[in-house]
Amino acid sequence: MSSIEVDGKNYETDEEGYLTNLTDWNKEIANYIAQVENINMTEQHWEVINFLREYFEEYQIAPAVRVLTKAIGKKLGADKGNSEYLYSLFPYGPGKQACKIAGLPKPTGCV
Amino acid sequence: MLHIINKSPLANNALDSCLRVAQSGEILLIEDAVYAATTGNAFEGKIRKALERFKIHVLQPDLEARGLADRIIEGVIPVDYGGFVDLTTTNKTCQSWL
């Protein structure tokens, strides 16, 4: 079992660093995971993270990248609903990396 | 005796067998067996008939999980986990029809 330590508290993760308990998540944890992933969180990053959390809240799954891209385009505009933009924010994949920061499980079908 | 059933009546014959063999006592429907306790299902007639010789209970959290808590057949008694435990202690014997 792996874990991360944020502000003196331990949080359980899986071996790839995804939070085990989705309810543990908070902004400090997100910032911590982002730092480990070498990502400097900006407003644009938070926009995607918040979108992912809302999506999960609604459907109880983490969206596949293709689905996320389309849904972001619908909500935040075509300039953001494309993989070039999303990969510029999350170089290792908006599904994999953004979901980890958002405290969600890895998207189904994402290897 | 308490008879515990956990299979859907429309996919498995456990409840049917129980009703055929057991003579009286109490029945507790849990997990997928809670579908038997809902109005309009094809097993409803058999449940109504069984209510003449059995006290029938249904586990409320399992009904809620399946979105059917609002359609319990009249006469069937909803119980929570505490009620489940009570049933296993007030009955001398307990049989799970797996």
Next chain:
Amino acid sequence: MSHINIKKFMFVNRKAPHGTIYALEALEVVLITAAFDQDVSLVFLDDGVYQLKKGQQTKGIETKNFSSAYRALEGYDIEKLYVEKESLEARGISEEDLLVDVTVLGRTEMGELMNQQDVVMSF
């Protein structure tokens, strides 16, 4: 993608949602298959129709409430959902009780639809 490679996939769901793992596993397979741009149909037969019942609240049994995920299928471009009429009737469930839009088919039409598939997976 070349159209030559598109096959008709059908997933047949026949199990109630929470008592066994089948329904959840089938849903995962469907979500994964969606990534391959195939022609996917979902069928709900027998106790499988219970998977789509509105108002499922799994807090009390402490399991994942995956019923919300059926509403995400549209975003995955999976829009062909078929429910057998006879299965609904035997369970006292109507189309209005379901949490997504579906096409209700009688057993004959359902059989015909199955006949048209290239791949059928049953859960």
